[in-house]
Amino acid sequence: MRIHGRVVAIAACFGVFLLLYFWGGNAADDPLLKEVGEDSGEDGEEDGESSPSPSEFGGNEAEKFAEKERWGSVHAHSKADSNVAQALTKRTRDEDLMHLAVVACGNRLDETLTMIKSALLFSQKKIKFHIFSEDSLAPQFEERLSLWPHSVRVRFQFSVYPISFSVGNAEEWKKLFKPCAAQRLFLPVILKDVDSLLYVDTDVLFLRPMDDIWGFLKSFNETQLAAMAPEHEVPKIGWYSRFARHPFYGVTGVNSGVMLMNLTKIRSTLFKNSMISSGLSWGDLLHPLYQKYKSHITWGDQDLLNIIFHDNPECLFIFPCQWNYRPDHCMYGSNCKAAEEEGVSILHGNRGVYHDDKQPAFKVIYDAIHDFPFEDNMFQSLFYPVQSRFLDTVNTLCGRIPQVFLKQIEKTMRSAFERKVVRHARPRN
16 A cells, blocks of 8 residues: 555656646747747637638738638538538638728838738737738738748738729829828728728727727717727816817817728718718718818818717717827827736837837837847747847837836736646646
8 A cells, every 4th residue: 555655746746847847948948929829720610710812911822722612611611511500611611800991092002011010910810901002012012921920820810902982083092191091081981791890090090909999889879880999088188179270079170090890881871071961981981071171270180080070970989099009199198097007019100100210119119010020938038128128218208118018018918928828728628
């Protein structure tokens, strides 16, 4: 009995040692993003995602064929199901796929790819990217995205669309404010098969999962069909409250750089306006509204959105400021309290601050994400370099509050790391 007891004790100790070794070794050594990417790939097979066209993934012919086979096997299996089962599968597939749109013209290729990269680094569900660009940029997007690791490419789809405007003078729309920016106004008309969509400017970076802002769709009430953040938190230094010569939403207006939309509700709504008492659909409203106010607007498409939601305030859901954090929130003193408490969720580097030295705190984040090798450990190759470089910005206007920039991104990576460790530690069946 004594010998038997010793054997049992030794076996138990050895088992504990192996468990600790397996848990700690894998958690510390494996690249974090690679593990998350593999999980997402497995989920995609279970969810039954629809087969994307070959151009959506890029890459060589063998890779395209492999992707088609992997996605096509699920699609073929669904054909054997009943019509009811197909409808349920499609509804589940649509709910599990997030849609993100961006408009890129001119020299915005690298900036747009960095934005897409930031969305993929942290998000959990798969994403369909709708990229609107000039013809000269389309092949560059396809080429660059095809070079990303396979573990990343299986987590997203993308389509590239030409710049187009359904009404009015296309050249006039294209030159309104920034090149091609007015394209966002026409997304509900162009993407007729998309139910909901997140639009972001090219100079946006996600510091937490896109899933979190996507979840705001469930917070919309019966009349709300879009969401944006205020243009400013302080009326006395806000642009609209001081200078606008046209109607705008609320006290300080809204910023359209991050805009969540229920496109189905937008397409089915008649919007109140100052021109026709019976209301106008979204597609019929844009051109006459532009014609009426074009001599009074400064910020182009954003001004038109402010006018629309001034007349229809019940249609808009307002994000807290940390979901569209811009230099204006820190260059005049810190005025986004939610970001001080929770950290920045989405960083919006307008005013060109990613590419000059005016606000180095923003540039530090952009450069770190831009340079991060996808399959490296995110703590070692992303967060720690950002944390270290921030020491050089603490004497600047925005860098003096480093917790605003670092708190949420650290929390996001820690959560992903903990999910990985728990998955490794979970007993295998």
